[in-house]
Amino acid sequence: MTGGQHGADDHRADDQGAGHADPDGAKAAEPSCPSCGETVYPGEVFCEECGHRLAGAPPPEPVESAAPGGAGAAPAPAGDPCRGCGGTPIDADGYCETCGMRQPAERDHVEVELPAPGGGNGSGPVAAAGASDRGRRYSRNEDALALAAHAAGVAAVVCDGVGSSQRPEDASRTAADTGAAELVALLGAGEDPEDATRTAALRAASAVAALSTSPGDAPSCTYVSAVTRGGSVTVGWIGDSRAYWLSADGAVDPGEDGTGEGGDEEPATDGSGPETAELSTGDMAELGPSRRLTEDDSWAAFMIAQGALTEAEAEEHPNAHVITAWLGADAGQVSPHVATFRPAGPGTLLVCSDGLWNYFPAARDLAALLAAGPAAPGPDEPAAATASDAANGAGGTATDPAPGPVPDPGHDPAADPLGVARTLVRHALDAGGRDNITVAVIPIPAPRSPHSSIHESIPHSTEQPR
Amino acid sequence: MSEQPQFTVKIDQNKFLPEGGREVHAIVSVEAGAEGGAMPAPASTKASEVIIIDTSGSMSYPDTKLRAAVAAAQVAVDTLRDGVEFAVISGSNTASMVYPRQGGLVTASPQTKDKAKRALSGLRASGGTAIGSWLRLADELFDDVQGGIRHAILLTDGKNQHETPEELDAVLFRCGGRFVCDCRGVGTDWEVAELRKIASALLGSVDIVADPAGLVADFQAMTEAAMGKSVADVALRVWTPQTARLRFVKQVMPSVEDLTGKRVESAPQAGDYPLGAWGAESRDYHICVEVPPGEIGKELRAAWVKLVVPGAPGEEAQVLATGNVLAQWTDDEAQSTRINPRVAHYTGQAELAVAIQEGLQARKDGDFDTATARLGRAVVLADEAGNEAITAMLRKVVDVVDPATGTVRLKRHVEKADEMALDTRSSKTVRTRKDETLTTPRPGER
Structure with missing residues (x-):
């Protein structure tokens, strides 16, 4: 898991539509390989059929050569498919038959864009975006991400496979896909966002539990969903994946100083912890300054809530990442927490796995990253070249076809949510990338304007499975 | 197949x-x-077997050696599956056919096996030892068969004195990969390193049969193992x-x-x-x-x-x-930093074989300090590996003062057969202690 690999991890779009809704108009025109004629997709560096380097594809050199991952590998001759040495062929097990390097899985780095209604093919506005990355330490990405548009807004689901369970990557994939699909269906059927959130989470839980093949086999994952509708935001979660509100005006909730709880204002998630599951749907908390919207189901959160440990102490503790609720056959009764908010002004709804928040736990930290805009590309900067390769993930929108440009400085999440997601992922990688990193970014416009931007025929997009 | x-x-x-x-x-x-999980009965497997018996003059000193060798070869012939192509060779300064007389291989049947056994009982010992020439004849016999299992048994009691090491090496180079040869030294006048070299080159085993009386069972086991092979x-x-x-x-x-x-x-x-x-x-x-x-x-x-x-x-x-x-x-x-237990186990046993061979060589060369140190190390490694057979043999060569540290004293009087047995079997390994017992019988290991 090197920067170089990330850089070259173009998300292949060739399995587009595999098991996913693929709305009309969301798919870009399909060019073909000049060598063998096979259909290729924007951003692909090599033809999947014959390995021919595609004209106009971004050359991988700047990223790959800058990556320390190339150590010991021969320089890559053009046109050869191994991401490490350029050798060929790659055998069925995914190892290069020249240098032996295991080729990055498609899921190792994934980027998704959800086109805004009416702007379906790449040039238009983007309703939401997400990025997911294997990180620098794990050999595979066990996080999963799904974005979908429903009749009156956006739904995002992020799931993090539990490393100690079997096939955690299947659990997270199943949960994210099920959750997003159920949210769209339930909201489309007119369900209240909180009921839809709770029901979708429970159905995702059932789907994950069904993956178990024996009592000793219980693929497991966390779950966090966020849906926008009208001027409201509803989040639901099980485990320690999180949602944050990042206000466009830069104000940060006083409780969000990175050392304490969510602060004195906990209107919607009052009482934190399991009680929030029984939260009434009546009073919507108003969202002003940036803050976290979820409360982890974790040992650390429990100890902090009990007053037994400070946040800093809890995070130092070996148990810090032990979660107290999850989806899986061995999870027992699953009680999703649900909370609804009404943003007072424009901002960004951020949904992420702990691969990001481990490094930037406080809303203040995340807001600062957003305000700073995209950092100058570092030596192992993965995002720039990956961007165009992978941007056309599921929605088929190649927003960034030029090789390797960095989104314009002074990030405007509303204009470039994918750029924001990428930037956040890269910050987590730069900070160490100890875990899989997944980020979904949903720009929230100023109140009152949202209604005008919501239409009926809305594309649906999720991250592609392998 | x-x-x-x-x-x-x-x-x-x-x-x-x-x-x-x-x-x-x-x-x-x-x-x-x-x-x-059952033993295969590869009745259809094509196989050929050549039995090579040393008939140099020393085999009759004492005469029990030749008689035991003949009896062992007769049992080996009996153990051959009907249909297997076989021959028996005797070796001295040159190699000669015992059965069939005229050369070539013969299909095993009750009649041909009987004739082979009768021919064996007529063997007399005389002449020298030129193992390369014996193997060359075996190789020529195998030339007549296409594919299938090709196996030889070589029995000798002496050093390869009547041809140069270069001549032997040339034959081994030619025969390598053409047939598998299990080698047995009878008595204590043969050279462990030499026979080990032959067995290694021909992918076979090497062992000592110090007491000629043990030959029969050993030959039977070897032949049965060869008959149990199903893929060449x-x-x-x-x-x-x-x-x-x-x-x-x-x-x-x-x-x-x-x-x-x-x-x-x-x-x-x-x-x-x-x-x-x-x-x-x-x-x-x-x-x-x-x-x-x-x-x-x-x-x-x-x-x-x-x-x-x-x-x-x-x-x-x-x-x-x-x-x-x-x-x-x-x-x-x-x-x-975690070391795989099986890697560690076998690394130790490979070192054990080297320690024993170096220790015994040093002892032979009169370098008793090195011999003591290496054999002491061998005691520790054998103990760690749980290789009780080697531990028992080591204790016939050294007195163990402290098995944990490998403090040993060389024994003053060591039976030649014990020393040779330790040398010959130094490379025999045991499985990791924690390994489950084998589920498959291993014919070669009885």
């Missing part, structure tokens, strides 16, 4: 390397079992990355045998290591690959191991089973 057993390849290793780590170790376990000419094909270096390939079970030098280039970045014939049995191999250090998190296939039956020239090899030896770099020391 209609009743070919099912082969499996299992890899034991810790794939995690620390930052900058280059050396990848793995134990490759190859097991062949008949379906359902199996090879371990090892692919390594272009930038990697294969440090060694060693058989470590049932005995230590360095195969590194036997490599035959077979495919791009791949070489074949001949393993001889297989029956329902299992053997373990230790592979060490040196790879260029990789980035933390990167995973590499450090070796791709395939068990193959190489085809005729121009033909694709038949792949029986495969396994991956991996390398993945991590900054988690808990992962990278």
